[in-house]
Amino acid sequence: MLNRIIMASKHFKFIILGSGQAAPPLAQALTAAHGKGSTLIIEKAYIGGTCVNYGCTPTKTMIASGRVAYLAGRGGDYGIATAVSAQGTAGGHGFVDMEKVRQRKRDIVASFRGGNEGRLERAGVVVKYGIGRFAGPKTIVLKASDAPGEQEYTADKIFINTGCRPSEPNIPVEGVDPERILDSTSIMELSEVPRKLIVVGAGYVGLEFGQLFRRLGADVTVVGRSTQVLAREDQDIAEELRKILVEDGMEIELGVDTVRLESIDEGDMKLKLVYKPLSGGPEKSVLGSHILWSAGRLPNTDMLNVTKAGIQLDSKGFVKYDEYLQTTAENVYVLGDAKGGPAFTHISYDDFRILKNNLIGSASSKLSTKDRMVPYTVYTDPQLGHIGLHEHEAKKLYPGRNIKVAKMPMTWVARALETDETRGMMKAVVDGDTEEILGYTCLGIEGGEMMSMVQIAMMGGLKYSQLRDGTFAHPTLAESLNNLWGSLE
Template sequence: MLKHLKMTSKHFKFIILGSGQAAPPLATALTAAHGKGSTLVVEKAFIGGTCVNYGCTPTKTMISSGRVAYLSTRGKDYGIATAVTENRSISGLVDMQKIRQRKRDIVNSFRGGNEGRLERSGVVVKYGVGRFVGARNVVVRDRDTSQEEEFTADAIFINTGCRPAEPRLPGVESVDAKRVLDSTSIMELGEVPRKLIVVGAGYVGLEFGQLFRRLGAEVTVVGRGKQVLAREDGDIAEELEKILVQDGIELELGMDTVRLEGVDEGEMKIRLVYKPTGGGEEKSVLGSHILWSAGRVPNTDMLDAEKAGIRVDSRGFVQCDEYLQTAAEGVYVLGDVKGGPAFTHISYDDFRILKNNILNPTAPKLSTKDRMVPYTVYTDPQLGHIGLHEAEARRLYPNRNIKVAKMPMTWVARALETDETRGMMKAVVDGDTEEILGYTCLGIEGGEMMSMVQIAMMGKVGYSRLRDATFAHPTLAESLNNLWGSLE
């Protein structure tokens, strides 16, 4: 556990509420500039926020176990026969408790690294919940004693993040609460569910749905949208849907959830009732467990933000300008709690912006305006995206010569050699200037391929430079030679 420095004053130069991805580096930078004990971090539970404790680190650790399970059933495809590949089933061979412990060990390692970094830097940490009682005044309720202390600061940073939305369905109280899961509790299961119902066809729902299908669960995904991943172009979403169905996942899209019912039909203890969006006959699915992955809510309900003059929107997200300044002077916001793209790397970029603007006031100010927002969905294959989708490009630039290139992964030599040919690439460009406007790779190492194109976009490299470049063979990168041949 982190050792706390003795506080000699209730006034700090800086206070950071919440210790998500942006907080540890910001706290250490501020402390390095203004001295040990100058910065107070208030954390409700664990240092590192969602990413380290409940998000990126644990989920991707478990997804790696799912990939090993998947590959173990494909041995025959590579000429390797094992007991698993005889019937392509891993039933009874999955040690869920080992998977869970591996996840816990890695999370504890990352968490400890963040705690040690703050301790060595001289950052003061107090575990509890902070709320505003005035402009740059906060009261912190201690996590262990429930005692309250008031602190003031020259500047305060809100980095309290988000949490999974709770299911608000009629009948939820009729179901065993241990079987109603969110993105945090599902990772603490000690056994693979017999049948998992997933509500929500976004990043979280699809990643967990595919993971538990690979670990042996039957899986049904119920989504409100007409396609998975509502932001993606239809052709990309359709390709991913084919992959998920091929993996044995049942998709029920364009559906509104109606109610939950507790049942007792062997291992099936839950019935989800749903119907087509816009009206239609009710349908239902039985499951042993249900994962509610239909959104997240900001952790602002405990902040009493209005007492500091901070504005929040109708959903509870903190409002700010492009410099991350809230409506209250000297109060800033970072990460998911301000809304917008809920990605760890965006939170970290918020840190870079504030570090520059606060510690280097004479330097040009950085802002969130026009920054690139790359992301990767860790389905298998991955879906990496940067820039504009085709639909966005055509809507935003009706007068530009928008051209689109598409290529299936079956045309990529490296994908063929590794027998990982599912998916496709897609690029959106300006046909006159050769500017790359957007790129998506649904394929093996899709996130890494996307990052290559992102670097080209950052350097304002036109698509023909990639088309004519000399990449090593055989690599996934050399597919960027051939992609542009399909421009239309």
């Protein structure tokens, strides 16, 4: 006998599981086309998913505080002598109010979250909080957060937008206080700057948080399995970023495998991470007050009971899908991170645009995920913005093409010199015969904005020579696109 109560079933035209970046606009569009009350969103915690609540919005808000601390410490470089600048560029416990940094982050998240909730309510979207799972091909059972028993819902079409969560340490943890083991969510709730932060993972999340807390005053050591930071980047770009982070005072250990985490009691140091080089050799260790585990994310598909609906997952638990975001089950679609990479908010939003067009738009112009552009920005300082192919990808993908590469240090950019933000480099990959721009990376001040300019050029089919010969306002960062191609080889 089942130890639960199933209420009477209710039918909706559409059900969306999870409310990540794609779900609210999709729900509003579907509701506008089919009437108020036609669409149900089931959300476990907060509207907006990772981006608004745990990812882009809060992290970039806190990174802004870190940059202010960094600039305050550099006042002397600009001829502005302050008590803060005397403490150096890394920030410090003496002038960082971590509780205020945290509260500013909370206030902005609450504002974004409330905006999403208000728009859904005004649009007539039905929202219920709890955990939903499949009970059949078109049937969802909800265990509500605020009510006993379970409610059954059916729908003509169902959308999976449940996203991912941080992975947990996969090594033995021996007696360490759980509150000192942080993930990308809990680290943003600290009320004090850690004395010494160990970061496991040299990817986007690890480097952004590592640099942030270094600037707020923590000593930081990053431990990564790859032989370079940001494993997908070209080696020269990755090495340039590593040098910048070391210049900021971070310690970086690469090409190592974590072994175990031990509890210690040596003043402020309360834990020890033991690791070993992948190339061989004896074990090493680093002491810390806290550790951030940022070595991957897991899809939230393990709670969906997808086999009941005939939905297949890959070996890592991500939902299998075709180029139109259709899963292996009829009338069930997947959006956002639950389908695997690229795990970016703007890709999730593009998933929404694809489904909006295909379900309620023009049937004659069906959109797909095939060959879509995947821009991204890593919010280290300086930023790393990238669009298109990396050099190593272009040469592997097109062995017969005349691949040429242009590189230019940010020290050659007038605007960067004027603002004393000369760290980093630009890099472009082109076809030397057709002059097609294949890829572009900017590791430099406002690297994401510079990347977006080149992306627009690529979208318009412009040749690199048109950027080389274009007239840009002086002095702007954009005018560097005149000079970049002078180093083409």
